[in-house]
Amino acid sequence: MKLFRSLFVATRLWFALIAYILLFVAAYAFPILFPLVQVAFVVFVILIGIDAWLLFRPTARTPIFARREVPDRLSNGDENPITIYLENQYTFPVHLEIIDEIPFQFQRRDVLFHAHLKPRETRAIRYELRPTRRGEYSFGAVNVFALSPLGLLKRRYQFEQGKLVAVYPSYLQMRQYELLAATNRLNEVGVKRIRRIGHSMEFEQVRPYATGDDVRTINWKATSRRSDSQGTALMINAYQDERSQPVYCLIDKGRVMQSPFEGLTLLDYAINASLVLSNIALMKQDRAGILTFSNHVGQLLPADRRTGHMLRILELLYRQKTRFLETDYESLYASVRANIRQRSLLLLFTNFETISAMHRQLPYLRRLAKDHLLLVIFFENTELRTLLDQPAADTEQIYLKTIGEKFTFEKKQIVKELGQYGIQTILTAPQNLTANTVNKYLELKSRGMI
Numbered sequence: 310m311k312l313f314r315s316l317f318v319a320t321r322l323w324f325a326l327i328a329y330i331l332l333f334v335a336a337y338a339f340p341i342l343f344p345l346v347q348v349a350f351v352v353f354v355i356l357i358g359i360d361a362w363l364l365f366r367p368t369a370r371t372p373i374f375a376r377r378e379v380p381d382r383l384s385n386g387d388e389n390p391i392t393i394y395l396e397n398q399y400t401f402p403v404h405l406e407i408i409d410e411i412p413f414q415f416q417r418r419d420v421l422f423h424a425h426l427k428p429r430e431t432r433a434i435r436y437e438l439r440p441t442r443r444g445e446y447s448f449g450a451v452n453v454f455a456l457s458p459l460g461l462l463k464r465r466y467q468f469e470q471g472k473l474v475a476v477y478p479s480y481l482q483m484r485q486y487e488l489l490a491a492t493n494r495l496n497e498v499g500v501k502r503i504r505r506i507g508h509s510m511e512f513e514q515v516r517p518y519a520t521g522d523d524v525r526t527i528n529w530k531a532t533s534r535r536s537d538s539q540g541t542a543l544m545i546n547a548y549q550d551e552r553s554q555p556v557y558c559l560i561d562k563g564r565v566m567q568s569p570f571e572g573l574t575l576l577d578y579a580i581n582a583s584l585v586l587s588n589i590a591l592m593k594q595d596r597a598g599i600l601t602f603s604n605h606v607g608q609l610l611p612a613d614r615r616t617g618h619m620l621r622i623l624e625l626l627y628r629q630k631t632r633f634l635e636t637d638y639e640s641l642y643a644s645v646r647a648n649i650r651q652r653s654l655l656l657l658f659t660n661f662e663t664i665s666a667m668h669r670q671l672p673y674l675r676r677l678a679k680d681h682l683l684l685v686i687f688f689e690n691t692e693l694r695t696l697l698d699q700p701a702a703d704t705e706q707i708y709l710k711t712i713g714e715k716f717t718f719e720k721k722q723i724v725k726e727l728g729q730y731g732i733q734t735i736l737t738a739p740q741n742l743t744a745n746t747v748n749k750y751l752e753l754k755s756r757g758m759i
Contacts, residue, residue: 312365314465315464315465315466316361316365316462316464317454317462317463317465318461318462318463319456319460319461319463321460321461322357322461322462325353325461329346329350329353332346332349356459356461357461357462359459360459360461360462363399363401363457363459364457364463365464370398371466372397372399372455373396373397373398373399373403373405373453373455374394374395374398374468375393375395375396375407375451375453375466375468375469376393376394376468376469377392377409377451377469377472378391378392378393379391379448381474381475382476382477382480383440383474383475383476384478384479384480384482385440385441385442385443385476385477385479385573385577385580385581386439386479386482386572386577386581387439387479388437388438388439389437389438389439389481390435391409391435391436391437391438392433392434392435393422393434393435393451394431394433395407395424395426395433395453396426396430396431397428397429397430399428399455399457400428401428401457402425402426402427402428403425403426403455404424404455404460405423405424405425405426405454405455405456406421406453406454407421407422407423407424407434408420408421408451408452408454409422409448409451409452410448410450410451410452411438411448411449412446412447412448412474414440414441414442414444414446415438415440420436439572440476441573441577442476443476443478443577443580443627444475444476445473445474445476446474446475446476447473447474448469448472448473448474449470449471450468450470450471451467451469452465452467453466454466475627477623477626477627478577478583478584478623478626479581479585480584482584482585482743483584483585483588486585486588486589486743487592490592514547515531515547516544516545517542517543517544518542518543518545522545526545526547527543527545527546528544528545528546553594553595553596554595554596554653554654554754555598555612555649555652555653556586556587556590556596556597556598556612556653556654556656556759557597557598557599557600557612557649557655558579558586558587558600558656558658559600559602559645559655559656559658560576560579560580560601560602560629560658561576561579561636561657561658561659561660562601562602562603562607562629562633562636563602563603563604563633563634563635563636563659564633564634564636565636565659565660565661566579566631566633566658566659566660567633568688570691570739570740571739571740573739575660575688576629576631576633578688578742579686579742580626581742581743582658582742583599583622583626583656583658584622584626585743585746585747586656586746586747587599587622588619589747589750590750591614591618591619593754594614595754596612596613596614597612597613597614597618597619597622598610598611598649598653599622599625599626600644600645602636602637602640602644603631603632603633603634603636603637604634604636604637604640605637605640606643607629608625608629609644609648610622610625612653636659636670638670638673638674639673641673642676645677645680645681646676646680649681652681652682652759653681653682654684654750654753654758655677655682655684656684656746656750657683657684657685659685659686659687660687660688661720661723662690662719663716664719664722664723667723667726667727671726671727674727674730674732675732678730678731678732682733682753682758682759683733684733684734684749684753685727685732685733685734685735686734686735686737687720687723687734687735687736687737688736688737688738688739688742689720689736689738690716690717690720691739693717694717694738696710696713697713697714697717720736721736723736724736733749733753735749
């Protein structure tokens, strides 16, 4: 039974059978052809037997070997490399058809590859998968169908019988930003170089003046006291970069974050950006924390920068689940007031489609901005932008463009009105979210606002 389960008929055999049927029909009309067709059919049956023997003859080693190499975890929203290694132990060249049973979440039916391997030859087949949901993904078997040079039958081999892989927030994007930050090349992903304005530093000590020091930092009182006791010597205030500032990402998991863009929800874009920003903040010696909320407050990870804190952030973001209910900003404000006592930078990832929706939450936003530096990050409607860029061909499209202009204008009004209350804002397209958020964080830090 095991042998028959692994035996399949190749396309060439079906075509050959059709040809022989036509020949037998022709022999019925021309009896002189019948003996030749019979001989040809016997030869054909013998070839099938030889093909079966070539494929199924006993050997000390498995004639075909395959192995799928998958990362221990996949990165959400990124192209993740998958590699299938093949090895031919037959003594003759074979043609292989490889079908990889990928998780059903991808909804792909085209993961079929062809390879021609000589005896003892090895080969690697590489392809990419882009998950759009966090969670566990189950890979099935790697099915390899081997055909001999005759190509009449196939023998199926199965390898890697099932593997469970977790899809985490975009750690590949996080590593990319980390590498570019370490090599001072963040501008390659849209992060601008921020000119430091003034002294965005904290006081360290008073020390004697040295050549090259900024004369604006001269401490005249300390200079006067030292001149009275030890002679004339200029004293200056020494500063060090501000460090260990609390930076919290507040992630809205409510209904407004359910909208999709290129397969990912706005919530997943916010989670990916939070992961990158938290890593950048830790590299800048700040403390990073996470707070999630929806119809009630979810999980809170206090701001910290100890060893292993980035892994805790990654695990927390990976496990976020939501039913996309209506957001309760009152609960958010109560939780921030109770748990975040030190003045912090709060990056609120949410979405406002209309100015009236923003007005309903404005009292809570103003209270948050009173105690902390609040940065509200919400999204452009890219479908509206596509609609507005197209010329109107009829009256219906004119109406649609007018309505689209109204919604786009309201987004700009939201930015303007929040700015009147001292609330920082970012209005961004989902694909630019990470770069724009990192830019704003570096700008606020350079200006000494946190």
